[in-house]
Amino acid sequence: MIDRDQQFGQGHVSRRALLLRAGALGLTAALVPAAEAIVGRGSGAALAQTTVSCPPAATPKAAGTPMPSSGKKIGVSVAYLSVPFYANFKTGLADGARDFGFTYDLRDGKGDPATEVANIQNFIASKVDLILLTPMSAGTIPAIKQANDAGIPVIEVNNRAGFGSNQVKVVTYVGADDVEYGRLQGQLLDQTFQGKPTSIGYVIGITGTSPQVMRSQGFKGEIAKQPNYKIAAEVSDDFDSAKALAVTQDLLSRFPKGQLDVIVMQGPEGVAAADFARKNGREEVKFILGDYPADVRQAIIDGYIVGTVDQDPYPQAYQGMRMAWLYLNGHDDQIPKPDFLPLPIITKANAEQTPPAWGC
Numbered sequence: 001m002i003d004r005d006q007q008f009g010q011g012h013v014s015r016r017a018l019l020l021r022a023g024a025l026g027l028t029a030a031l032v033p034a035a036e037a038i039v040g041r042g043s044g045a046a047l048a049q050t051t052v053s054c055p056p057a058a059t060p061k062a063a064g065t066p067m068p069s070s071g072k073k074i075g076v077s078v079a080y081l082s083v084p085f086y087a088n089f090k091t092g093l094a095d096g097a098r099d100f101g102f103t104y105d106l107r108d109g110k111g112d113p114a115t116e117v118a119n120i121q122n123f124i125a126s127k128v129d130l131i132l133l134t135p136m137s138a139g140t141i142p143a144i145k146q147a148n149d150a151g152i153p154v155i156e157v158n159n160r161a162g163f164g165s166n167q168v169k170v171v172t173y174v175g176a177d178d179v180e181y182g183r184l185q186g187q188l189l190d191q192t193f194q195g196k197p198t199s200i201g202y203v204i205g206i207t208g209t210s211p212q213v214m215r216s217q218g219f220k221g222e223i224a225k226q227p228n229y230k231i232a233a234e235v236s237d238d239f240d241s242a243k244a245l246a247v248t249q250d251l252l253s254r255f256p257k258g259q260l261d262v263i264v265m266q267g268p269e270g271v272a273a274a275d276f277a278r279k280n281g282r283e284e285v286k287f288i289l290g291d292y293p294a295d296v297r298q299a300i301i302d303g304y305i306v307g308t309v310d311q312d313p314y315p316q317a318y319q320g321m322r323m324a325w326l327y328l329n330g331h332d333d334q335i336p337k338p339d340f341l342p343l344p345i346i347t348k349a350n351a352e353q354t355p356p357a358w359g360c
Contacts (some may be wrong), residue, residue: 052298054360070101075123079136081108088358089313096321113139124150132320135161144168157320159210173338174320176311178211182218184309197228201251203265205239215266239267248273262286271295278304294359300351307347312357
């Protein structure tokens, strides 16, 4: 049997590092996900009309075989699979399950806590060995408690609800430190404006979710260090490109030239919005986004988005499967709690050298 701890160690690795290490160690070629075109969520997805170019994917020469089937089944519930971010998340799940010898049942929470609760209850009824959960909100906690009572361990991935609370037991959380994510967006803003008086339009994601709440906390804490940075308006776009365009049009209407300096969005959905601004005489308004799909990368290279924070979905899902393997094989003491993954800042200075996290 392959010793996965020897292979992957305890460090936090990016998708590219996983691929390079896989090649060096002779892991299965399944670690290399197929490139796929991602269709944006909502009717605004096609509005940017951006020509996207992508660098070649790293393709390690891999040999060997995945871990033999363990007979263990993982239940996976993801809060909103329709969001493009989760395309490469699904690839990470598939590769992780194959490499660690699991089968899994993937279900969509559809952005609805009641659906997510039903998913967990179905997993309990089918007696899965472990649940990987990307929770919508704290409304999922009662279902996590039901899993606890049934003796089924839960690992939260990408979003969190129960981890860190005293209400339920969650083995660990795998994903971004969303408070740090917000801080990094604030640092990128500071690098751009250097303490000068700055009027900010702040566009949050799905209200009440852990990314929205924690990124807001980190961003507002960071910009509070500079008294010249002021949030002129805070609006929500639900991480949706069509809504991002609509709220941007509203902000540009409410704040004429000279009254708004930057629009900061918590997610990656602002490419069409930034394109609209530059094509309608509002080039003075800068855009800072979150996450790093191919269209965001191209817009940074083309110069109409300042930068972003790169949260790669692939290693989050893959590491979630790895944490499941550690737990189910009695290695709970080797599981980081939480397991925060890297969040590099991407700007024009490094975008050409950094492949996108998804979308190619």
